[in-house]
Amino acid sequence: MLYKSTRNSDLKVESAQAITQGISKDGGLFVPDKLPKIDLDTINNIGKLSYVERAKYVLSLFLTDFSEDEINYCAESAYTDKKFATDNIAELAKLSDNTYMLELWHGPTCAFKDMALQILPFLLTTSAKKVAGDKKIVILVATSGDTGKAALEGFKDVEGTQILVFYPVDGVSSMQKRQMTTQEGDNVSVCAIEGNFDDAQTGVKAIFTDEAFAKSLENNGMMFSSANSINWGRLLPQIVYYVSTYAKLVADGELTLGEKLNFVVPTGNFGNILAAYYAKKMGVPIGKLICASNSNKVLTDFINTGIYQKNRDFYTTISPSMDILISSNLERLLYDLSGCDDKKINEWFSLLNSKGTYEVDDKVKTTLGDLFYGGYCTDEDTKKTIKEIFEKYSYLCDTHTAVAVKVAKEYTQKTGDKTKMVIVSTASPYKFSESVLSAISNEVISDEYEQVSKINELSGLEIPNALANLKDKQVRFSKVIDKSQMQSAVSEMLGI
Ligand SMILES: *Cc1c(COP(=O)(O)O)cnc(C)c1O
Secondary structure, eight states: OOEEETTEEEEEEOHHHHHHHOSOTTSOOEEESSOOOOOHHHHHHHTTSOHHHHHHHHHHHHOTTSOHHHHHHHHHHHHSSTTSSSTTSSEEEEEETTEEEEEOOOSTTSBTHHHHHTTHHHHHHHHHHHHHTTOEEEEEEEOSSHHHHHHHHHHTTOTTEEEEEEEETTSSOHHHHHHHHTOOOTTEEEEEEESOHHHHHHHHHHHHTOHHHHHHHHHTTEEEEOOSTTSHHHHHHHHHHHHHHHHHHHHTTSSOTTOOEEEEEEOSSSHHHHHHHHHHHHTOOEEEEEEEEOSOOHHHHHHHHSEEEOOSOOOOOSSGGGOOSOOTTHHHHHHHHTTSOHHHHHHHHHHHHHHSEEEOOHHHHHHHHHHEEEEEOOHHHHHHHHHHHHHHHSOOOOHHHHHHHHHHHHHHHHHOOOOEEEEEEOBOGGGGHHHHHHHHOOOOOOSHHHHHHHHHHHHOOOOOHHHHGGGGOOOOOOOEEEGGGHHHHHHHHHTO
């Protein structure tokens, strides 16, 4: 199987090249030339396997330039260790007769980004060996919170890699800061910068594109690569849990083979829900894809009108990982829906760049409306929803997941659709303890560990070890630098 660029359909590379490179030189994203198919018999059979075995099967369909041993090594390094707090890796909880919660947050950082970032380092080092020799991979990340920590945990002590994470000194929650500054591992480094997330992002981009610096890395047997969500190596592991979830529900007798299943996904960069779309196209009997946004509802409006409009007020919400106005992975969907029309993609995305807006044609608009439902949820409704389902089902969810629960309810009320549905749960409620506590209790507590204890007392939900253990961990990284010093921080860490 080959991968082509969304901005140039003639450019074709193998998966190892796509993963090592991250983004195509023309600015496009890599997509599979042709999606592999999975039939109902196969779905039925893999339902009896463990998560890691299902992962190996799905990965092998896409990574045809990897050997069986290489695929086994990647999947087993990520999903069989003691890294996840549950053997099922992706845990399913039944909320009501026709609704399930897919808990993707039992990994080491308690957010769904672990599902991909636990395996990406192995996919990346295996890929780089094929196309770039034995160079050491240097990962730079600018983070507003979740991604940085998940990348650190994924790359920690992975041979042949080194990772440096920059975060805005006043731009992350105290739990997130604690998660990063106490990071363990011999190949990791964390640095706060004076500035906001955009400053960190701009600084990282400038280092990436500095040719002299790249040369000096090369002279030292190193190369830069990227762990951000446009890398195919992050999207592919997400397709696995959609295939796996359907297969598991059939194996557990909750679904009849072939019966349709809807997915509701709390969405930001459109990576998670795009993986569900790919699973559907591969042949998994998925019905509607329900895209849930917070007040930054650029995607809700897009699905309903066909007009993408990023020029709008930006809201800082209690579901911060979805505070996004440019959803990068949407480009992959539009490429597919337009029949792989790279000219249209170039046209729309240059309009997005120059004018901040574009409108897709009628054919794409219609297909978009058939496949997706778009809805959104305000902060006030997010808290109400957390309280409501806690009281009704004794189920506690985080703020991002609550956005999806609210939109799921609205969808059912508006359409009367009785298809079974899976709500994708993307973070542990303990990770957003302040908002979650204020949703279910009137008590005001400012210390994050007291918030965690209180939630535990009220809900009985087990506190993830990964968060509980942080309290006693030593701070290893307390450096705060000016944004102009980012490049020297990288040199210093690499010793070049
Ligand atoms: C990143 C993230 C999301 C959004 O996922 P996308 O793939 O960017 O759409 C939702 N919830 C949580 C908790 C996240 O960390």
